Amino acid sequence: MKSLISLLFLSLVTSIIYASPTKFDLINGNSLEKVLLKQKSSAQPVPSPPIPPKDVHSDYGPPPKWTQLERAAPYLMLASACQSAASSLNFSKSNSGKGNTSGRKNVYQSSLSNNGYNSTNNSTRHPGLNNSSAATNGSDSGHGITNLSCGYAPYSGTLAICLHRMASSYEEIEKAMPSVAKFCPNMTLDQLSQIYDNASKYAIYEFQIPNNQSVALPVIISSETYQMNYKKVSAVPINLDRSTIYGLGILYYWFGVMILSTIMRFLSATGVINYFSGPISKKLQSSLFLPGLFFENHFQITKFFGIIHAYVPTRAESGVIAGYIILYIVFMSIHWGGSTAVLTKLIADRTGVIATAHLPLIFLFAGRNNILMLLTGFNYSTFIHFHKWTGRMMFLNALIHGVSYTKIYLDRGTYSRTIKQEYFIWGIVATTSAGVIMFQSYNWFRRHLYEFFLYTHIMLAVVFLVGAFRHIYTFGWMEFVVTAVAVWAFDRIVRIVRILNFGVKRATIKVVSEDTFRLTVKRPDASRWAASPGQYAFVYFFTPKTFGQSHPFTVNDSTIKDGEINLYIKCKKGATKAIYDMISQKPEQIDESILVGIEGPYGASAPNYHYDNITLIAGGNGIPGIFDHALKISRRYPNGQKNIRMVWVARDLASISWFLPELLLLKQEPSVQVSLYLTRENPQKVVAGQQLAHVGDSDSDEKSIDKPEKLSTIVIGSEECFLAAQLVGLDVVCGRPDIQKLVCDWLTNDAGSISITACASNALCDSLRKNIAMYVEDHDGRVDYHEELQVW
Numbered sequence: 001m002k003s004l005i006s007l008l009f010l011s012l013v014t015s016i017i018y019a020s021p022t023k024f025d026l027i028n029g030n031s032l033e034k035v036l037l038k039q040k041s042s043a044q045p046v047p048s049p050p051i052p053p054k055d056v057h058s059d060y061g062p063p064p065k066w067t068q069l070e071r072a073a074p075y076l077m078l079a080s081a082c083q084s085a086a087s088s089l090n091f092s093k094s095n096s097g098k099g100n101t102s103g104r105k106n107v108y109q110s111s112l113s114n115n116g117y118n119s120t121n122n123s124t125r126h127p128g129l130n131n132s133s134a135a136t137n138g139s140d141s142g143h144g145i146t147n148l149s150c151g152y153a154p155y156s157g158t159l160a161i162c163l164h165r166m167a168s169s170y171e172e173i174e175k176a177m178p179s180v181a182k183f184c185p186n187m188t189l190d191q192l193s194q195i196y197d198n199a200s201k202y203a204i205y206e207f208q209i210p211n212n213q214s215v216a217l218p219v220i221i222s223s224e225t226y227q228m229n230y231k232k233v234s235a236v237p238i239n240l241d242r243s244t245i246y247g248l249g250i251l252y253y254w255f256g257v258m259i260l261s262t263i264m265r266f267l268s269a270t271g272v273i274n275y276f277s278g279p280i281s282k283k284l285q286s287s288l289f290l291p292g293l294f295f296e297n298h299f300q301i302t303k304f305f306g307i308i309h310a311y312v313p314t315r316a317e318s319g320v321i322a323g324y325i326i327l328y329i330v331f332m333s334i335h336w337g338g339s340t341a342v343l344t345k346l347i348a349d350r351t352g353v354i355a356t357a358h359l360p361l362i363f364l365f366a367g368r369n370n371i372l373m374l375l376t377g378f379n380y381s382t383f384i385h386f387h388k389w390t391g392r393m394m395f396l397n398a399l400i401h402g403v404s405y406t407k408i409y410l411d412r413g414t415y416s417r418t419i420k421q422e423y424f425i426w427g428i429v430a431t432t433s434a435g436v437i438m439f440q441s442y443n444w445f446r447r448h449l450y451e452f453f454l455y456t457h458i459m460l461a462v463v464f465l466v467g468a469f470r471h472i473y474t475f476g477w478m479e480f481v482v483t484a485v486a487v488w489a490f491d492r493i494v495r496i497v498r499i500l501n502f503g504v505k506r507a508t509i510k511v512v513s514e515d516t517f518r519l520t521v522k523r524p525d526a527s528r529w530a531a532s533p534g535q536y537a538f539v540y541f542f543t544p545k546t547f548g549q550s551h552p553f554t555v556n557d558s559t560i561k562d563g564e565i566n567l568y569i570k571c572k573k574g575a576t577k578a579i580y581d582m583i584s585q586k587p588e589q590i591d592e593s594i595l596v597g598i599e600g601p602y603g604a605s606a607p608n609y610h611y612d613n614i615t616l617i618a619g620g621n622g623i624p625g626i627f628d629h630a631l632k633i634s635r636r637y638p639n640g641q642k643n644i645r646m647v648w649v650a651r652d653l654a655s656i657s658w659f660l661p662e663l664l665l666l667k668q669e670p671s672v673q674v675s676l677y678l679t680r681e682n683p684q685k686v687v688a689g690q691q692l693a694h695v696g697d698s699d700s701d702e703k704s705i706d707k708p709e710k711l712s713t714i715v716i717g718s719e720e721c722f723l724a725a726q727l728v729g730l731d732v733v734c735g736r737p738d739i740q741k742l743v744c745d746w747l748t749n750d751a752g753s754i755s756i757t758a759c760a761s762n763a764l765c766d767s768l769r770k771n772i773a774m775y776v777e778d779h780d781g782r783v784d785y786h787e788e789l790q791v792w
Helices: 002-019 023-027 032-041 074-087 099-110 153-166 170-180 189-199 223-270 279-289 315-331 340-357 359-366 371-376 380-412 422-440 443-448 450-472 478-502 575-584 620-636 654-668 683-694 719-725 739-749 762-778
Strands: 301-304 308-311 505-513 516-522 536-541 550-554 564-570 590-602 613-619 643-650 672-678 731-734 754-759 783-787
Touching: 074 153, 074 170, 074 223, 153 170, 153 189, 153 223, 170 189, 223 315, 223 340, 223 359, 223 371, 279 315, 279 762, 308 443, 315 340, 315 380, 340 359, 340 380, 340 478, 359 380, 359 478, 371 380, 380 422, 422 450, 443 450, 450 478, 478 590, 505 575, 505 654, 516 575, 516 590, 536 564, 550 564, 550 590, 550 620, 564 575, 564 620, 575 590, 613 620, 613 762, 620 643, 620 654, 620 672, 620 754, 643 654, 654 672, 654 719, 683 719, 683 731, 739 754, 739 762, 754 762, 762 783
Parallel strands: 613 643, 613 754, 643 672, 672 731, 754 783
Antiparallel strands: 301 308, 505 516, 505 590, 516 564, 536 550, 536 590
């Protein structure tokens, strides 16, 4: 009995479905909500259309499923695919169509006044078709017409049926209406429903149309035809969506790198990194994290083919860059297809989108106020490497993008017209300015014409950004451009805020040696402004010759007067030479009237406090930051809790005289071992100075002292001799240090964790890096190398 009741109930439901005017909708998988909404919008019930269930023919399956972004969203592609499929049919208004449909056709023609859509006012030309008013007026001679419009009822009926059959829900048709309006202006959803209701009563299946025959009835398009047209019309939008995903993928890659680096920075800053001293960690340090790409050169310029001069990243930095390039190659190697013309279009679009996605990275990596420096601990040199490579890849993509579209327009014969379009002109401006930036970023310009390079670089970057903004504005992807502008603006605003926070003040500038001058200025309260050892600040000299220029210099607290900072500045070219020459002409080579602005502090201070052994190495004018480390650590641990050594490599005694007062302070710090290497000094002067220091010392053992008169009178009478006399108690060596031997001794003899911090010449830093990588596995504890040298 239950089975019989179930069977009767099923029969009743089936009969209701097939007797209802909603038969077509329910059979085709449309929701009940859609049917109810449509019935509500209809003034009169519509008879059920003569359409069999989908499962009668196997090729009438569900529409393809696509999971894409907005530009290839299903509701957008739904309208385009149906329009393309309907436009591909051979429509006619004559009676020469298939005989067994002519009666239905006549009835359909008489019902056109009820379609709810004004064919005269709302006809439109379809993209890619040779349209005219013939379709609207109904004039043809029995052949298939190519000038279709939504005012032509069989066409609009076919379009309406396709939209209703292939939509997954009624809401999807609602979302598709703006896209439908592109080829059926002013058509409303109610009008589309009325057209569908009317057309579905007289529609024939696509397979019912004989070959080479025209038809004047609405057509139910097969899923096979729909899918074919869907793929055709969605190729470009899907590629655009994929390109957006790939561009975001590149951003996510760099975001992932920064996350990992931030974790490493946290471990280092908290001292937890010292627990990672096992064989795997040591192997990674010796083979990946420490060496330069070619095992030695990093800060030293490497020459390629005799004409390319460049700073080479470390292996770790190179690995990050290589991963980025590999990811880009993968993104440019997948999901292609179509004819040559279509492929050129896809390449042009993908490279354009990926180039645009690079903009935030390029401006972020180049900024001084890059928050990633604070989070990751990467120095500015590292981010400049990343900036260069992302800039190169962006330009490569922009160039391919421009060349590809040039080929497309030349093939179409529309280049002469297109090149006059504003977006095209601005695209040329942006690409050209990027190309000039690439050229003037060559290392020679940076080394020999830095001021020219810097200001030209900034001006061209502004031109490029404006050009990119105007070019992209009409196409989308403005999020990337706006983000780049925001990053650039944020950096500039923070620079101004930093200068204002310090204040524009008069500085005391004094020449202290033949190539160095000292800038002393009162700093704000420590709660507002404080610099840690090894940090640097950009200095603005407000003089007519140097106004607007800024250069980075290591900053440290004055050891003479609290509340003041010192910056020791070596005279080179440009602004520093102008200031040096001006001060040199002053009485006593000192000036207290120059206004300066201080922007900073920048950079990360090496976390030396967390290590048992702290080795600090300076070269030439790199001593201020290294000295600041040594002095503050020794005063924080005065009882020898830390093994602190400082090594200063200088040219001669005269070249260290400018920093002698600070150096002598370390003689009072028993926990600091100071070694001086004088590479070009006469050993007799050093010996004479040390012996001279003992003359008059009643506690000295005279037997062990050579009398001064036995030495050369030239040596005895020299200023350097008296300078050397003040260095007694420090380890002074005439000659160059054997870096390999020193590093080997440190890593062999020191127990516990070791931190080696250097601010020296390019060659010395590279030599340290190479030898630490060579011997790091010989030490039982953790070994870390920190560089405070910056080159770009």
